[in-house]
Amino acid sequence: MSGAREPWEAEEFIAALRALAPRYWHDHPFHLRLHEGSLSKHELRCWAANRWYYQRCLPQKDAAILANCPLPDIRRHWLDRIVYHDGSAPGEGGAENWLRMAEALGLTREEVRDERHVLPGVRFAVDAYLTFARTRPWVESVASGLTEMFSPGLMRRRLADMRTHYPWIAEDGFAYFTSRLTVIAEEGKSTVDIVVRHSNTREQQEAAVAALAFKCDVLQAILDAVDYHGRVAG
Numbered sequence: 001m002s003g004a005r006e007p008w009e010a011e012e013f014i015a016a017l018r019a020l021a022p023r024y025w026h027d028h029p030f031h032l033r034l035h036e037g038s039l040s041k042h043e044l045r046c047w048a049a050n051r052w053y054y055q056r057c058l059p060q061k062d063a064a065i066l067a068n069c070p071l072p073d074i075r076r077h078w079l080d081r082i083v084y085h086d087g088s089a090p091g092e093g094g095a096e097n098w099l100r101m102a103e104a105l106g107l108t109r110e111e112v113r114d115e116r117h118v119l120p121g122v123r124f125a126v127d128a129y130l131t132f133a134r135t136r137p138w139v140e141s142v143a144s145g146l147t148e149m150f151s152p153g154l155m156r157r158r159l160a161d162m163r164t165h166y167p168w169i170a171e172d173g174f175a176y177f178t179s180r181l182t183v184i185a186e187e188g189k190s191t192v193d194i195v196v197r198h199s200n201t202r203e204q205q206e207a208a209v210a211a212l213a214f215k216c217d218v219l220q221a222i223l224d225a226v227d228y229h230g231r232v233a234g
C-alpha cells in the first residue's frame with residue numbers, strides 16, 4: 001500500500017510555507033518592547049550589536065548556497081544578495097548600513113565589528129543557520145530564507161515605531177531599513193518562485209517547509225538571547 005506520495009500543487013505548497021507565519025519573530029516579546037518604545041538605550045545597543053552577527057553572516061550563508069548550487073541561472077541571480085550586503089566597494093552595502101544604525105545608537109564600529117557584545121545564544125543560532133546552508137541541499141537553504149516573505153510589514157512598522165519612540169536616533173541610522181524595504185518585496189517573491197520550481201517531490205516540498213520552520217526558530221533564538229540578557233542586565 002505504500003508508494004510515493006503526490007507532490008502538492010504549487011498553491012498548496014505555498015500555503016504550507018505561509019502557514020508558518022505565526023512562528024515568525026514579529027510578536028516576540030523583545031520586538032513588542034522595541035515597537036512600544038520601552039527598550040533602554042543599553043537594550044537597543046545590545047540588539048544592534050547582536051544582530052550585526054546575523055547581518056555579517058548573511059553573505060557567507062548566501063555564498064554557501066552558491067557553492068552548493070549547480071545551476072548557473074540561480075547562481076547568477078543569487079550573487080546579487082552577496083553584493084547587496086557587502087556592497088561593491090568598502091563603505092557601501094547592507095553591512096555598512098547596519099554599522100551606521102549601530103553608531104546612531106551610540107556604539108562604535110570597533111566594538112560592533114570585534115563582536116565583544118555577541119551573546120553565546122546568538123552565536124549558536126546564527127552559526128546553526130550558516131551550517132544549515134553549508135550542509136543541506138541548496139533549495140532547502142533558499143527556502144530557509146523565506147522568512148523574508150513575512151518581514152516587510154514588520155520592517156515598515158519597526159521603522160515607524162522607532163522614529164516615533166526613539167526620536168534621538170539620527171535618520172542616517174535608519175538607512176538599513178529604508179533601503180532594505182525597497183528590495184525585500186521583490187526578493188521574497190522570486191525566492192518563492194525558485195523554491196516552488198525546484199522542489200519537485202513531496203519530500204522536497206516538506207523539507208522546504210521544515211527549512212523555513214528551522215529558520216523561524218533561528219530568529220526566535222536570537223531574540224530569546226537578547227531579550228533575556230536585557231532583562232537580567234537591566
Ligand SMILES: O=C(O)c1cc(C(=O)O)c2c(n1)C(=O)C(=O)c1cc(C(=O)O)[nH]c1-2
Binds near residue numbers: 094144145146151154
Ligand atoms: O529586520 C527584519 O525583521 C529582517 C528579517 C529577516 C528575516 O526574516 O530573515 C531578514 C532581514 N531583516 C534582513 O534585513 C535581511 O537582509 C535578511 C536576509 C535574510 C536571509 O535569510 O537571507 N533574512 C533577512
